[in-house]
Amino acid sequence: MTDTMRAAMVPEAGADFEVVEKPVPDPAPDEVRVAVDACGVCHSDVFVKEGTFPGVSYPRTPGHEVVGHVDAVGDDVSMWSEGDRVGAGWHGGHCHSCEACRRGNFLQCENAEITGLTFDGGYAEYATVPAEAVAAVPEDLDAVDAAPLLCAGVTTYNALRNSDASAGDVVAVVGVGGLGHLGVQYAHAAGFETVAISRSPEKRDLALDLGADHFVDASERDPAEALQELGGAKVVLSTAPSADAIESVVGGIGTDGDVVVVGIPGEPVPVDIQHLVGTAGSVSGWGSGDARDSQDTLEFSDLRDITPVVERFSLDDVDEAYDRMVSNEARFRAVLDIAGDD
Ligand SMILES: [Zn+2]
Ligand SMILES: [Zn+2]
Structure with a gap:
């Protein structure tokens, strides 16, 4: 290998990306170096x-949807070897000694690292990652398909599997976009009666193809009413970052139901407390998962053939990839195909 690599970096807050040639980093004793194949x-x-x-x-x-293979291992790392196929997500490591870590809740670590934010991430040919932040990636998953599962995938999968829903329960997914199109697939694969809710009627066929049993066009009808006709939802996974969208589904939960929010709106959400009291219901939030959660997501996705819908870009086209993502035009996840650049 060469001593230098290409990386897309943000020189300062608010500045444009620069694709630069820079030294390949060496892993610290507790890190592995990942040769990046793809990054969402x-x-x-x-x-x-x-x-x-x-x-x-x-x-x-930046970049916290990193998929590649281990290319160098720090001296203190015993759990990974050169050549292992791995990925890294938002959760970029933990301290093992704070109160949350001592209770085994690494996601809530007070000193948590964030991949591509507190250290350099996967918009590059190589990235160094703390060993505890690394997930094994099944051989059968394409790197470009696997990348978004490390953030959008684990967030929706983990939110659903940590909910109280059981097979056969009515579970709704609000929004059929980057998060929601995965949430619908996981809800279906988990055996839930799956309801996709969207304000875009043109998403109907896609939602049904992805495994939704019902599609509710929220531009046409009240989604809460539609959910009550189905007996009330046990869980509503809200992926749309919109206060209106969240408010509009709270009335759709049944007894002990829960609106689990993973898409964060920019403003407070007014909530019908009377309905929450009447159902003993709740509105709660969920964020991503740790490396083992990511690995579970990848393994389940492989088992059930769940893949994201992606648009591929080269590292040189990072501006276009970012613009399509930020303007909400990407269908549905933009991925830098870094190995494909060769
Ligand atoms: Zn900690
Ligand atoms: Zn993310």
Whole structure:
């Protein structure tokens, strides 16, 4: 291998990407170096690009949907070997010693690292990642398909499997986009009676193809009423980052139902508390998962042939990939195909 690599970096908050040639990083004793095959472009990369997250230092290479193979191993790492096919997601490592870590809740680590935010991520030919933040990637999954599963996939899969829904329960997914088109597939594969809710009637056929049993066109009818006709939802997974969309489904939950929000709106959400009291229901939030959660997501996706709908870009086309993602035009996840650049 050569001593230098290509990387797309943000020189300072709000600046344009620069694709530069820079030294290949060496892994610290507790890290592995990943030769990156593909990296997804996620809406949370806006935090890095625009500097809207506290504590990002620049220049910084974003990217927290990283798939590749281990190409060098730090001296203290025993769980990974050169050649292992691996990925890294948003959760970029934990301290093992804070209160949350001592209770085994690594996602809530007070000193958690974030891939592509507190350290350089996967918009590059190589990235170094803490060993505990690495997930094994099944051989059969294409790197470009696997990348979005490390963020959009694990977020929806983990939110559903940590909910109270059981096979046969009515589970609705609000929004058929980057997160929602995966949420519908996971809900179907988990055996739920799956309802896709969208304000875009043209998403109907896709939603049904992805495994939805019902499609509710929320531009036409009240989604809460539609869910009540089905007996009330046990879980509504809300992926649409819209306060109106969240407010409009709270009335659709049945007894002990839960609206689980994974798409974060920019403003507060008014909620019908009377309905929550009447159903003993709740509105809650969920964010991603740790490396083992990511690996579970990848393994289940492989088992059930669940893949994202993606648009591929080369590293040189990072601006176009980012613009399509940020303008919500990408169908449905933009991915940098870095190995394909050769
Ligand atoms: Zn993400
Ligand atoms: Zn910790």
